[in-house]
Amino acid sequence: MTETATPSLDERYPEHAKLTKIKAQSNTIYMFLQWAAEEKNYLFGQNLLERTTAFEGVEVPVVFREASERALEDLLAEHFGIDAEKLRLEKERMYDDLCAASAPQEG
Numbered sequence: 001m002t003e004t005a006t007p008s009l010d011e012r013y014p015e016h017a018k019l020t021k022i023k024a025q026s027n028t029i030y031m032f033l034q035w036a037a038e039e040k041n042y043l044f045g046q047n048l049l050e051r052t053t054a055f056e057g058v059e060v061p062v063v064f065r066e067a068s069e070r071a072l073e074d075l076l077a078e079h080f081g082i083d084a085e086k087l088r089l090e091k092e093r094m095y096d097d098l099c100a101a102s103a104p105q106e107g
Helices: 014-040 069-080 084-102
Strands: 045-049 051-055 056-063 065-068
Touching: 014 069, 014 084, 056 065
Parallel strands: none
Antiparallel strands: 045 065, 051 056
16 A cells, blocks of 8 residues: 655645745835835835826826735735735635544544
């Protein structure tokens, strides 16, 4: 009888493994951005439309959307090479695995 090797947690949840490795660095960057926004009134966001010339020599964004906490988290994840959709799917798999593990065993 051959036993199949159980995949390690890093193999089963690779995006979470990446996240674990960079979490401290990512949190430091995130806290800095929060501090800059709250204490120094910096706005972090995104220009949604191309820039336009308001008057000669000055360009202004047509539409600016301030970044939400979620948008900053997603941006940091992308910067560190973490796929947010894969991470979400892994969370669902973790939940399913926990449910299966805690289900009463028939026997």
